[in-house]
Amino acid sequence: MRMTRRRAATVLVASSLALQAKAHTPFPGAVADDDVRARAAIDGWYRLILELVRHTPTYSPPVAARAFGYLGVTAWEATVAAFPTHRSLAGQLDGLAPLPMLKGAPPDFGVVLNAALAAAVPVLFANTGPTGQRAMATMADRLAARMAAGLDDAMVTAARRQGQAIADHILAWSATDGGAEVSNMGFAASWPAPEEPSGWVPTSSVRQQQAPLLPGWGQNRPFAMPADNACLLPAPPAYSTDQDSAFYAEAMAVHAATANLTPEQEMIARFWSDDPMLSPTPPGHWITIARIVLDDQDADAVTRADTLARVGIGLADAMIACWHAKFEFDLLRPVTYIRAQIDPAFTPILITPPFPEYPSGHSTLSGASAEILTAVFGSNLAFTDTTHEDDGLPARSFTDFWEAAEEAGISRLYGGIHFPAAIHRGLEQGRCVAGWTNALVTRT
C-alpha cells in the first residue's frame, strides 16, 4: 500500500502560517571556538537525553516529546542570550514570558548553553534511575570542564549564572502546562468499560495497561499551537460490523496487510516500532533524525539549537493534538475488532499500544517532524537513518523527510496496530501542527 503523498487536508485547520517559515541553510565554514564548544554541549546533552528517554520508565512518547520541547526551547533561549540579534520565543510560545537577561556583554555561547542544559536536564529527568543520575552527573562534570577551559573565570561564572537563570525560567514555565506530574507511569488507575462497541478496550495482559496511557494529555498547554484543539480531525469511519461498511473495509485492510507481509514490510514495521523503554520512542527517533541531518550538514551550533527547538516544539504539540483526538474519538484497536469480527487468531507483529487508536500518534509526530525539517533544510534532502543500529536494525535511507514520515505511518499498518484512516489523517494532523511551529520566528 502506498500513501497519497501530501494529500490536502480539507477539514484540518492546516495553518497557512507554515508557508511563512524560512528555510535556514546552515553555513559550514570557519568555525569559531565558542561554536565548537556549543556544539559539544548540544551533542553531549542530546545524546544523553535520548538514552534517558529510553531508560526512564515514565517517558512514554507524549512525555518524551514534552521534554524535547522544553529542552529545545532552553537551548534556543541560551543561544539568544549569546547572540541577542536572534529572536526569543518568549511571546511566541503560549505563556512564555520574556527571559531574564544579565547586564553586561553577552555570555559565552558554549558556557551559557551548557549551563542551561545542565540545569534543565536533571530537573526534566529527575525521575530517572541511579544509572541515569550517575550519567547526568558525569556529563555535567565533563562538559563544564570542557566549556570553561581557557576562559576567564569571571566570564565563565557569569555565563553559568545566565544559563541557570534561563533554565529556571523555562522550568518554571513548564511546571504549569499540565504535564509536569506523571504518576503510575502515565496510566490511569482504572478505566470504565466503554459504553459503545466502538470504544477502546485494553489489549494487553499487563495489569497496569488495563487503563489507557495519559488520558488527560490532550488538555495540556501547547507550545506553538494556539489551543490543544487547533488541529482537529474529522471523525474516523463510522464503526460498523457490516461487511459492506467502510469500517469493516478498514479492518480488512489491516488483516490483509499483516497476513502477507514481505520481509521488507516486516523490517519497516520493526524499524519504526520505537517501543517505549526499548528505544528513544517515536519522538526520540525524529530527534535522532534531526541530529543525523545536522551532522550531515555540518551545521553550526546556532542551527542545531534552532532546529532541535523547532522539532522539539513540533513533537510536543503533535502529541497534545493527537492525544486530544484519541480521547475525543475513543476508538478500539484493530486487534480487538478483527479478533471479534474477522479472525480470532489475528496476532499483529507489533505490540498494540495501550491507548485509543485514532489517530496514529507516530503518524502525527512524523508528519509534524517531516514538515518542520523540510522547512529548515528544504525538500529533497536525502539522509540515512541509523537510529536503531545499536539494536541491530540496519539503517534505512530516504530521499526526503516526507518519505520517512510516510514510511513511519504505513509501518503501523504493517504492524497491525492502526487502521489506514488513522495513518492518513495522523500525517495530515502532523502537517497542521507543524504549521504553527514553522511560523515561529527565531532568526531575522
Place this chain on the structure above:
Amino acid sequence: MMRLVATFLLVAAPAFAQDPAVPTYVDETMAAGIGGTYAGDWEYMVGGGAASFDCNDDGFPDLLLSGGIDPARFYRNVATQGGPLAFVQEPSGLELTEVVQTYPLDVDGDGITDLALLRIGEVVLMRGLGDCQFARANEEWSFDGGDAWWSAFAATWEDGQDWPTLALGSYIDRHEDAFPWGSCTENRLYRPGDAGFAPPIALTPSHCPLAMMFTDWARTGTPDLRVSNDREYYKGGEEQLWHIPAGEPPRLWTADEGWQRLRIWGMGIASRDFDADGFPEYFLTSMADNKLQTLSDPVAGAVPEYRDVALSRGVTAHRPYIGDDLRPSTAWHVQIEDVNNDGLADIWVVKGNVDQMPDFAQEDPNNLLLQRPDGTFMEAGDSAGVASTDIGRGGLLVDFNLDGLLDMVVVNRRTAPQIWRNTGTGEVFGFAAFRLLATGANRDGINAWIELRTDGGTQRREITLGGGHASGQLGWWHFGLGTATIAEVRVLWPDGAEGPWAPVASGGFYLLTPDSPPVTWTPDRE
C-alpha cells in the same frame, strides 16, 4: 466522548469461599542472631543474595548472606526442631567482600557442599572442607573467575559428565559511567575440562541477565538454559533460551523454533508445574508487572511458546497492596513453595526500589501470594506478617527449624536482613520433605524431578540450581500435603532413571536415593 478518568480507590479485596489458610510469620530477626547489611552504591543496586545449605551434616540449613562492600556473613544454624530460629555467626572462609550473589553446589562431588560467590570483580568458587569451613578453589578447579559485574548463575550436570556445567551472567560494563547502556558484558558457560573446568565459552549475545536457570521446560531429558535479562541496559536484547546439547556448542532458541520475543526488566525466575500438566510454569519478576508463563501447547515436542497468565491468576503484583504509596512495584527474588502446606504451591516475591527511583514505590511490600484451589492467588503478605517495606533483593524460603513450615529470610539493601519463623495456619495440614542423594557426581540430583501424589492430585517440581534473584539453596525439598496423612513419592533422576512410587507419611523427612526406598530421617536436636 471522553470517559471520565477514575481516581485511585483502594477497595478491600472481597473474600472468596476458596481463600487459602494464611500462615502466621513471626519476625525473629533480633533474636535469631543475624545482622549486618548488604552495603554499597551503584554496583550493588542489584544482587544481595542468600544461600542456604547444610555444611555440618546436622540436617539443619545453615545460612550465608551477601555483604556487598562488607564481608559476606556465615551463620551456623543452632535451632532445635520446632524451636525459635537461632544462628551463630562464625568464621567460615566465606567472608569475602564484593559478594553479590551466593549459590551452594557440590562441584567436586565429594558430598560436601561448595559455594559459588559472584562478586563485583572475580567469581570465586569455595570448596567445602567440612564442618562449615571453605577454601578458595579457582586454581584447583581450573576456574577462571573473570573480572565483571557478575549478576546471574545456574548449574547443571550435562549428560555423561562427572563435573558440573556452570552458566554465569554478567551485567553492565561497570567502568562505563557516562553511557553504560548497551554495554552488557559477556556471559559465560563453563563446561567440564580435563582437570576441573575447561576455558569458558562465551554465551553471546549477552543481554545483562539478572537470573538464569537450567530447566527441562519441554521434558526432553536435557535441560536448556533460560536467561532473564534486564532491558534497562541491553540494546537489541530479549529474554533468552539456550539449547545446551551435550558435547555441542550452545545455541539460542530462535523465532523459527517458536521462541517468542519478550523484553522485560528481567530480575528473577522461578518455576513450578502449577497446572499439573507435567510442564513447568515460569514466574518472571520485573518492574510494574510480573509474568506467569504457561506453555501454550504442553505436549511432547513442545515449542517454547508461552502465554502470560499473571493477570488472570491475580499475580501481577504490580504495585503495593498496603499503604499510601501506590506507585509501581519493583520485584526481585521469587520463590515458589507451599508456605501453608495446603498442597498448593504459593508464590513469594521480594520487592524493593532500585534506589530512590521516584516513578516506583519506595514503600514496596514483599508479596506472599497464596494459591486457591481454582488456580488464582490471594495476597497474604500483610495478614501473614511479612509485608516488609525495606528495600528487598534476595531471599529464601527454608525450613530452618525443621518443623515442616517454611521460614523466610530476606536480604535488604542498606538495612539489616530480616528473618521470620512460620508458625503455621492453625489448620491441620501436613508436609513431607525430601533430600536427594544421587549416585555419581551430581550428588544432589540437580535437574531431577520429584513427584508426590495424594488423593488431592500430583505435585511435581524440578530441582534447579539458579533462578530466584541472587540466591540459592540445597537441602530439603518441601511439599505440603494438605489434610492427607499419606502420600507417594518418586524421583525422575537426571540420568533418566525413573524411580518407583514409594509411600511416605505426613510430617516426615526422607532421604531419597535411586536404588532404595525412602529413608526416614530425624534430627538430633529436638
